Amino acid sequence: MVQKREGRIKWLNRMVSEPYYFLHFIAFFSYLPIRSSASPYVSDRLLDREIQAFLALMMLSAVKMVREETWEAFIADILFYAKIFLIAVSLITDYRLALWYSVAFSVIYLLALQPAFDKLGTAKKLTPLQLEELLSEGNTTTCWLIEFYASTSSAFVRSSRCFPELSITYSNDILSFGIVDLGLFPNVAAKFGISLAGGMSQLPTYILFEKGTEVSRFPDFYVEATPSLPITKKLLCQHFELDRLLLDYVKGS
Structure with missing residues (x-):
């Protein structure tokens, strides 16, 4: 149990310290204050699309969890689909917001690489x-x-x-x-x-x-x-x- 807990803590620390994961976290988190400032009319429309996007992402996650052999491949795929859904939902609020996320994710792609598995085994x-x-x-x-x-x-x-x-x-x-x-x-x-x-x-x-x-x-x-x-x-x-x-x-x- 202690080893599993230490493994989770190490994994969380890596998620925060790695620029690739940290920048994605900031980008996704930025949606919350933007979402809270939406008008009631837009908010009602967003809720339906957000639920659909969330359910679709959960279904894709379940499929990828079974098919992908490594966590690195699973995370890469889930982040890719999450970015697509976020940009699609943002279009409902303002096309400029969707454009901003497109540019932000492109910059992250250029500035930060997804980290590879860092252990060698016996190699x-x-x-x-x-x-x-x-x-x-x-x-x-x-x-x-x-x-x-x-x-x-x-x-x-x-x-x-x-x-x-x-x-x-x-x-x-x-x-x-x-x-x-x-x-x-x-x-x-x-x-x-x-x-x-x-x-x-x-x-x-x-x-x-x-x-x-x-x-x-x-x-x-x-x-x-x-x-x-x-x-x-x-x-x-x-x-x-x-x-x-x-x-x-x-x-x-």
Whole structure:
């Protein structure tokens, strides 16, 4: 119970301290004083639309709660729908208010990024030199699964919890997990055929190396040839056959 309470307090502190969440909180909270100043006629019209928007948001939240695998993806989706509903309801009060919220949310998008999951699990942060050494010199570990990412990629933020949790489950003497930040080391992308163009649509990229040689990756070299699938633990597990690798380790140990 104490650990759960501490976890909730830590989560609330992060929600307040992170600019992304704090700015969204201020934007949504600003609706309350604006709403209280509306005329009785407008207020009656607003109430019906607010109830409809709230119910719609609750239904979407329930659906996303079931479908989304990570909290980061769930929060991103719910904030997106909440912004749409707030702008739509604001149109009833004054189109200028709706325009103001549109501009405010655009500014937040430009100034603050949604924070990614900040734990590594058993994965290791690697520099380009460290990655080159472990791939060229070999290691006691047969396989390395490497995540190439950038914190500015929305797809990475949404899936950032998957890789650390997979590393905890599947790390063993024949499989290790590592991450390389292409935001810090963009030159590494070209070496491994990863495109940083088009809004970094190929990030994150996952590559499985066996004895220093690439044997599989997701997504493939050409984004056009790869379905735009949300990255989940199940997807990565199936694509890289992590259960088979774990079974091979158990049988060989």
